Amino acid sequence: MIIFQIRYAVVFLLAVSGIFGVFANDNAIQLGLRKVNLGTDLDGWTTVTQTKQIRYGEWQTSNGLGSVGAGGGWGNWGTSLVWEDYETVTSNEFERSSFFDGENGLVINSIDPFVPSNATRYYQQELGSFIVSPRIDLSIGNQDHLFFQYRSNPDLKMEVWVSKNNENYLGIWEENPNRYLSHITTTNLGGSFTQVRINLETLLVEMGQLLIDNNFDDKVISPNADEFYIVLVAYDNADRNLGASQQKLEIKSIWTPGYYGQPQSVDGSVEPKINFERLTDRVTVFGKIGETYELQTSFDLNQWRVSHSFTLRTISETYPLSYFKEGDEKSMFFRVKHKP
Structure with missing residues (x-):
């Protein structure tokens, strides 16, 4: 819930959460997607x-071939091993995590560093961490998408794979992608998060044709x-x-098509948000299309009354600030809620 106060024609936001999540949630709900519930378990x-x-x-590095050593003699080319060790x-x-906006998500941490200071070299090995969805059913809807938000880290590269049998996997997205670009949309959000939206329906069609053209018909995913x-x-x-x-990668707000044997969408609610445009004295309300909301007013934050009731025709609607003011009152609080 968001409350804002008008005082001498100036609006102060008292509690604001990111409005960008509304766009993702509302679009995902319209597409019939299922939000992955990471509140109590990994769903x-x-x-x-x-x-x-x-x-x-x-x-230790020896003198280069053909060079003169410290004692005046010709050096030997290459390096010599003083000592070595191995670490398995x-x-x-991936673990559950709660973020500043109250949403639950996932976090993955890099392994604890272990190479001692007297080592001059180590041979880097890239370590993969994976989290695999339950069986998903693409036969229910015809606008199957994947939404997620992540905060990138240059030391932890992220990718998305898909599979038709949970055995053989095909990559469909990676950071700074160079393929399937026409099916992927990225949006920069607040708090250094990026939202990724992947149209699985059209991407699988293109990927399938590429596999057929290269004689990998058995790998095609319908x-x-x-x-x-x-x-x-x-x-x-x-x-x-x-x-x-230690480095970390964070992921939240994951929406997928419905799980096999379960309803396609399990979260039909979107919390309304308010954004005040100070320069134009306008108020924008964000919410779910077709949902009816009430704007309530108060002079003391204790007694509230319904000032206006409206049903959103789009995911956001903008009103002049004067539409919500009452008389000559110089201080008033507002909040917007779902209509009971």
Whole structure:
């Protein structure tokens, strides 16, 4: 809920959450998508880790071929090993996390650094962390999409894979993508988050044709398949040296087509938001199309009364500030709520 106050024709926002989430939620609901519920468990999603061995040690560089050494003699080309060791490491699992806006999501952390300061080199190994969706049914709707928001980190690269049997996977998105661009929309949001919207319906058609053209007919995923899986992937390339900071990648607001055997959409509510445009003295209300809201007023934050009731015809509607003011009152509080 958002409350704002008018005092001497100036509006002060007392509690504001990001309005950008409304666009994602409303569009996702209109498309019949299902919001992944990460409040109490992983909503049927399963985590997978990867284990690798990383070599590290101390190497000394010898004189280059044909160069004169410190004692005046000809040096030997290459490097010599002083000592080395190996560390078997496992990527971290995706974990639930709560964000500043009250929404639940996922976080993945890089592994703890372990290479000692006297090591001159280590051989980096990219570690993958994976979280796999339950079985998704694409046969229910005809506008199947995937929405998610993430805060990027250069040391943790993110990708999205899909599968028709939970065994063989095909990549459909990565940061700074260079394929399937006509099916993917990205939007910069507040708090350094980026929203990714992927049209699975049209992307699978294009990908299927590419696979057929290259004689991989058996890998084609039908856009109407009733068995389909989404995999969110994070590749850990963080610094392994002791003393380096642990890095993290954050993901939230994940919307997918419905799970197999379950209703397509399970979240039909969108909390209304208010945005005040100070320069033009206009108020914009954001909410769900077709939903009826009440604008309530108060002089003391205790007693509230309904001032206006309206049904949104679009995801946002803008009104002049004077539409909500009452008489010559110089101080008044407003809030917008779902109509009972």
